[in-house]
Amino acid sequence: MGITFPTPKENTERLRRLPQVRRWRDGDYTPGAWLTAPSTEQGGAWGSWGNSVTPGRRGITFMDVNKADKSGVPATGPGLTVDRSGGAAPEQPRYQYQMREKYECWSDNLESLLEEALSRQWYASTDIPWDKLEPLPPDQERALCQFVTFLHVVEFNPTDVIPYWMTRIDPAFSEARLFLATQCADESRHMEVFGKRLFANGGGPGVEPFAHAVMHPVPPHLMAVPQETLKLLQGKGPGYEFLQYNYQTQLLGESLVLDFFRFGEFLGRNPCDKEIFRRVLQDEARHVSYGTMHIKYYLEHAPKAERERALELLHYLAAASEAGGAGYDLLLNPNVIEPFVYLAAGSMDNIEQGWQYAREFWVKVVEEYLGRCERAGFPRWDTCLLPREAPF
C-alpha cells in the first residue's frame, strides 16, 4: 500500500492535536454550527426544519413525508452525500454521482411502490405453510421441480447487478435507492424459497435448466438475430446504462417471469405451492411496475434529444430481445414450457388440454407485455416480434 502508519503512541498524539479534541480537553463543549445554523431555505448549512407529519392508519409513509417536505425532489441531484433535504456549507465537498438526474431513476409511483415493498416483505422459512405440502403424483412432482429448478437458478440475478446502479444514484433520490434495495431482498428470497421447495416434497432438483441451449445451440443460419448482436445485449450488465436494464430485465424479463409465477399459482395443487407463487408474484409485479413506470418517467422528463435517443434504444432493444434470448428463447425453454404443459394437464391422458392451456397462456403473456410497453411510452403493438400466438 506504500503508506506508513504512525505507531499507536504517535497516533494518539496526533489525535490529541485535532482542534475539536483540544477544545473538548479544555472543557469547551460549545456545539458547532449544526445546532443553530439556519436551514438551506434560509441560506444556511442545516437541511430542512419544521417537517411534521401526523401518523395515519398506515403510520408514516413516504407519501406523507414528501407532502410535508417543502423542499421537494430536485430535477438534478446536488451531489451531496447527505440524504435529500439535508444541507451543507458552501465549503463542504460535492460529488459527481454517475446518476444525478431525477429522470434516470424516478417513477411517479415510486413512493407508494416503496411503501408496498416495505410492507409486503415476507420470510420463506416461516411465512410459507410448508406443513401443508401434500405428496403429488410422481410425474407432477417431477414437473413442478423442473420448473422450480429453472426459477431457483435465475432469480437471484437482479441482486447481483442492481447494487451497482444504487451506488451511482445521487442520494437526493433516496426513494429510488431504497426501492431497489427491496428488489434485491425480494430476489434473494425468491432464490431461497425455490431452492427450499426443491427439497420440501421429495422431488429434488431437476435437469440443469439451460443445458439444452448449451449442448444444442441454434445453428447460425437459423439465428433470428446474429450472434454479435446477441452478445451486445448481454451488456445488460451493470457496466451499462440503467435504462437498458430497466427494459431488458424489469420490463421484459420480469414481465415474463411474473406470468410464469401466475401460471405457477394456477398449477399449484396445495396451499403451500399456491402461497409460494402468490408471494413471489406479488413481489415480481412491483419490480415490473417500477421498470415500466420508470421508463415512462424517463421518456417524459429527459431533455428532447435524450428522449429521442432513449426511444430509439428501447425499440432497438425490444426488437433484438423479443427475437432473441430474453424474450422468445425464454418462452420456448423446454424445461419450463413442457413441465407447464404436464402440470396443466395433470396426466398424460389429458395432455392435449395441457398444450391448449399453454397456448392460451402465451397469448396472455404477449398481450400483457405489449400493454406494459404501451404504458411505458413506447407502444409495440404493430412492431412486436414475439408471435401473438404460440408456435406450438
Next chain:
Amino acid sequence: MTAQEPHKEKPQRVRIMPMKRLTPLPLPPVASIREKMRQHPLAVNLAEHTFHEWFTTPLNGDTWSRWGCAAQMGPDGLTFDRINNVSGAAEPSDRGYARLRHTRYVTLHPGITPELSERIAPKQAPERELDRKYLAWADDAGKLAEEAMARQWRPGLTVRWDEMECLSPQMERAFDQFATYLIQAQQFCSDAMGPFIGRVHYQFMEVKTLMACELFDYNLHCAMLRKRVMSNGGGMGQQVDGFDAGVLEVCNEASQGFEGFQQRDLTGMTLALDVLFNGVVLDFLRLAESAHVSSFDRRFFRQMQQDTARHVAWGCRRVKYHLEHAPDREDVVLRLDCIAEQAEAGQAAGHLLNPQVIEPLAVLLGGAPEKAGEGYAILRRFWPQFAGNYLARLDAAGLPRRGRSLIPEQPPF
C-alpha cells in the same frame, strides 16, 4: 453522463465503473427475423408435443440427483440447514465449479464438457471472481442467513408511529443531526458492500443471501430514519464529512472500482466495513439508546443495534474463515494488518472523533446543549469500550492487534 461538468466536484466516493452506452448493430429485415423465429429449433421441438430430457431422465441420482429426499420443517420453519442436510451438498466444495448463476443444489449436466463449461462460464466473469471457499465462505453461513431473515426489522408490524413523542427543538435538532449521520453511514455501507454480492460465486448462496439481507438492512435503516427525521417537527441535518475515513479507501482498493477482471478482496472489505465500521456504529447506537431520547426513539436504536450486530458477526466470521483456510496465511495476516491499520487510523480521527457525530450525541447523552459536558463525561467513560470491543472481535477472528491498534484505548479528550 451529463453535458455540463460542474467545476470543483469530485468523483463519487465509492468507486464504481462508469456506465457505457450500447452501440447498436443493425438488425436483419423483420421478415427474415420472423421467418427464422418460425424455424427456431425449440419452437419446432415444442410443436412436436413430446417431452424431453426432464421427463425421461431416470430418477436415479445421475442427472436427477435427489429424488425422494425431503426435508422436514422444524420450529424455526424450513431453514437452509434443514434443506442442506438432505441436499447432498450440505457444504460448498473448496473450489467453485465452472458455471455462472448456478447454485450447488442443481447437478451439472454431464453432457457439458469441462472445455465447454469454461467457454460458457469463463473465470473472468463477475460471478466467478470469488469462487474459492476461503475467499467467500464463513462457518455457519446458513444459520447466519436464517437469523438475518428471522430477525429482520418488520416495521409494518413493530413501529407504532402514533407513539412518536415530540422533543424540545434543541433535542430534536441533536437527534436529527445524529440521525443524519446514521443515514449517511448506512448509505455508505450499502454502496460499499452492495456491488460485491454479484462477485460471489453461486455455490455460496447462503453468503449471497446473507449479504442481500445486509444490503436491505442498511437501506431499511435509511428509510426508517428518514421518516423519523422528516416527521417530528425537525428535518434532515447538515452533511457529515469524513466519517468513512480509512474504510472508504480500503473498500475502493478491495473493489478496484469493479473494473476489469481481477480478484476482489471481500475479506478486506468486510474487515474494514463490517468488523470495524459497523462495530463503531454499533457502539454509537448503544450510546444513543441510553441517551435522553423518547422510548419510541429508543426502540429504533435497539432494532438497529440488532441488525448492526449481525453485520459485525458476519464480518468476524468471514475474516476468521479466511485466516483459517487461506493457503498463504502469513501473507494474508500481513495484508489484513495493513488494512486494519489504514482503517483504524482513518476511523479514529474521522469517525470516533468526528465533531458532527460526537457533538449531537453528547447533547443527547447530556439531555440538553448546556449539559453537553455530562455527555462528554459519559463518552470518556465509555471510550475504552470502542477500543476493547474491536480488539476482542479481532481476537475472535484470529487477527489479534492488541498493542498495535490505532484506536486509542483511552479517550484522547
Next chain:
Amino acid sequence: MTTKQTLRAAFPSAAWFAALQQRMNGETERFKRLGFADSRAIFIVKADAEMQRDRSFGVVFDTYECTEVRELSPADAAAFGHDWKLEGPYGAWKEMIENIRAHGAADADHTLGRLSLLKHPFRLYGDDQMRVDLFYRQQSSFQEYIDGAAAVETTFSP
C-alpha cells in the same frame, strides 16, 4: 379460521360483500402480516343461464381494511374509478363460494389467480395495465378477503 359470529347473506348482493368486509376488518392482525392493500376493485357477477342481469359491486381496499362496499349501476361503475375488475359468470362465482365454504378457503382449483389466469371462467381487466397489476401486487390480501366467504352462510338468489 375464527368465527366470532355467524354472518348470513344472499349472493349476489352488496350485503354479501359487506359480510366479507366485516370479517376482514375484524382480523386486522392477519391482514397486517400480508401488508398494505390499496385497490378500488369492481367485482362483476355476469348473467348466465341461472341469472338474468349483470350485477357489479365496488369494493375499496385501504391499508389493512376494506373501507367501502356498494352495488354499482352501470353509471356508478363508470364513475367508480376502478383499478381492476374481476368478472365471472354467476355459476362460476357460485361454484367458487361453495368451494370456499366446503374447504374453509379456496382449494387449488378455485383461487382467484387460477380462475382468472386464462381469462375464463373469470376475467381480470382494467383500463391501465399498471393499475391491473395492483391485483397481482396484493393478491394474497384479495384471496384472503374472498376466503372470508367460508364464514358467511350464503344463500344463492340469482
